[in-house]
Amino acid sequence: MSIRHGLLALLDRGPRYGYQLRTEFESRTGATWPLNVGQVYTTLARLERDGLVVPAGEDDGGHAVYAITDEGRTELREWFARPVDRTSPPRDELAIKLAMAVGSPGVDIRAVIQGQRIHTIRAMQDYTRLKAQAVETGPTTRDEVAWLLVLEQLIFSAEAEARWLDHCEARLVRLADSLNEGEDEGGGKGERSASVTSKRPARR
Amino acid sequence: MQEAQPVLRLQELTRVHGSGATEVHALRGIDLDVFPGELVAVMGPSGSGKSTLLTIAGGLDTPTSGRVLVEGTDIATAGRKQVAALRRRSIGYVFQDYNLIPALTAAENVALPRELDGMSARKARREAVAALEEIGLGELADRFPDEMSGGQQQRVAIARALVGDRRLVLADEPTGALDSETGESVLALLRSRCDAGAAGVLVTHEPRFAAWADRVVFLRDGSVTDTTLRSSAETLLPGGVAAK
Numbered sequence: 029m030s031i032r033h034g035l036l037a038l039l040d041r042g043p044r045y046g047y048q049l050r051t052e053f054e055s056r057t058g059a060t061w062p063l064n065v066g067q068v069y070t071t072l073a074r075l076e077r078d079g080l081v082v083p084a085g086e087d088d089g090g091h092a093v094y095a096i097t098d099e100g101r102t103e104l105r106e107w108f109a110r111p112v113d114r115t116s117p118p119r120d121e122l123a124i125k126l127a128m129a130v131g132s133p134g135v136d137i138r139a140v141i142q143g144q145r146i147h148t149i150r151a152m153q154d155y156t157r158l159k160a161q162a163v164e165t166g167p168t169t170r171d172e173v174a175w176l177l178v179l180e181q182l183i184f185s186a187e188a189e190a191r192w193l194d195h196c197e198a199r200l201v202r203l204a205d206s207l208n209e210g211e212d213e214g215g216g217k218g219e220r221s222a223s224v225t226s227k228r229p230a231r232r
Numbered sequence: 233m234q235e236a237q238p239v240l241r242l243q244e245l246t247r248v249h250g251s252g253a254t255e256v257h258a259l260r261g262i263d264l265d266v267f268p269g270e271l272v273a274v275m276g277p278s279g280s281g282k283s284t285l286l287t288i289a290g291g292l293d294t295p296t297s298g299r300v301l302v303e304g305t306d307i308a309t310a311g312r313k314q315v316a317a318l319r320r321r322s323i324g325y326v327f328q329d330y331n332l333i334p335a336l337t338a339a340e341n342v343a344l345p346r347e348l349d350g351m352s353a354r355k356a357r358r359e360a361v362a363a364l365e366e367i368g369l370g371e372l373a374d375r376f377p378d379e380m381s382g383g384q385q386q387r388v389a390i391a392r393a394l395v396g397d398r399r400l401v402l403a404d405e406p407t408g409a410l411d412s413e414t415g416e417s418v419l420a421l422l423r424s425r426c427d428a429g430a431a432g433v434l435v436t437h438e439p440r441f442a443a444w445a446d447r448v449v450f451l452r453d454g455s456v457t458d459t460t461l462r463s464s465a466e467t468l469l470p471g472g473v474a475a476k
Contacts, residue, residue: 142450142457142458145450146458148439149275149439149442149443149448149460150448150460150461152439152440152443153443153444153445153446153448153460155443156440156443156444160420160423160444163420183440183443184440186439186443187438187439187440187443190439191439194277197277198277
């Protein structure tokens with residue numbers, strides 16, 4: 029998650045102090061990714077080191093405020109223009125878990141999939157309720173609209189996960205049959221296929 | 233809400249198609265209660281029994297064994313006349329392809345079940361227009377189905393399903409023919425009708441639409457494998473919002 033660019037985007041609207049940046053970041057994203065004020069100051073220090081922000085004195089309340097520099101604005105424009113990188117995907121625990129479950133003796137992969145599906149759909153129910161409430165009140169402010177977008181991102185990515193789980197299950201059911209045939213020929217190497225089928229108990 | 237009588241109660245419901253070697257167990261001992269104010273989504277792979285469950289709940293098919301109580305009446309043992317009356321007065325359907333009658337306007341479509349039930353045409357129309365206005369479709373009252381978008385037709389179908397005293401709406405893939413955002417508006421309407429006191433059963437294979445439900449029931453090979461209950465998400469929210 030790019031806290032760095034998030035802060036630059038907020039500073040682009042005018043000088044701000046650390047705590048204020050944190051509050052605005054969270055209200056924009058519905059506190060989905062909470063920031064601690066330490067992270068904000070660490071990030072500000074790095075941005076200052078890189079010449080993207082400068083200290084801009086104190087406000088009336090005595091807070092040390094920061095302002096974006098021209099270099100910072102250029103960096104921000106480039107960030108908006110650049111697609112988010114998908115070529116080096118972040119590690120996905122669920123994908124790794126299912127990959128490891130294939131061929132693991134004694135793991136019922138369909139139970140793993142079903143357990144995750146329940147969890148994911150339930151999370152979607154929660155997000156959807158929040159969304160229904162957000163839509164009902166009619167998002168008007170910038171923060172409300174932004175929060176709705178973030179919520180919908182959570183819903184859509186949970187949906188993608190649920191669909192992927194359905195797909196995995198369907199594929200494994202199909203593969204289980206062909207793997208079983210192989211098992212019969214090989215005789216005795218039962219563990220691999222037993223773990224991808226629900227029709228036979230896993231052998232140990 | 234849980235103290236109220238369920239609008240729909242399925243007890244040990246089974247449905248077997250065919251017999252002997254070709255016997256197929258479409259449903260194996262389903263128990264399900266749907267209370268007023270509740271929207272229940274039924275999910276599962278094709279062939280899991282979702283649609284069978286819905287057609288039996290609506291009195292369009294009869295179970296092999298078990299009980300189907302709609303507003304307290306067992307439609308598995310009731311006479312044909314009684315079932316027909318129950319279907320007219322208590323149960324509303326929403327289908328993927330809307331099923332509005334093309335030769336009738338939106339208001340006439342909504343009024344039809346009431347007229348069939350013996351209400352005067354004038355009174356039925358007045359009620360229909362009020363039902364359409366209540367869901368923000370008052371200006372469509374005199375349009376024919378082919379003069380409406382798919383989403384508008386489906387919302388009219390929901391109004392028809394719940395006109396009068398009917399409290400049970402059975403929806404079979406109601407968003408199947410709609411784009412994502414329109415599908416969402418249809419679900420939002422179904423949700424709000426349930427919030428207003430109706431009981432809904434929604435069959436869908438779309439997780440994003442199932443997520444509008446209070447409970448999601450998973451069917452597999454004719455049995456319920458899991459049920460989600462919604463948690464209290466509002467407690468996680470800054471500012472918290474009162475649940476219905």
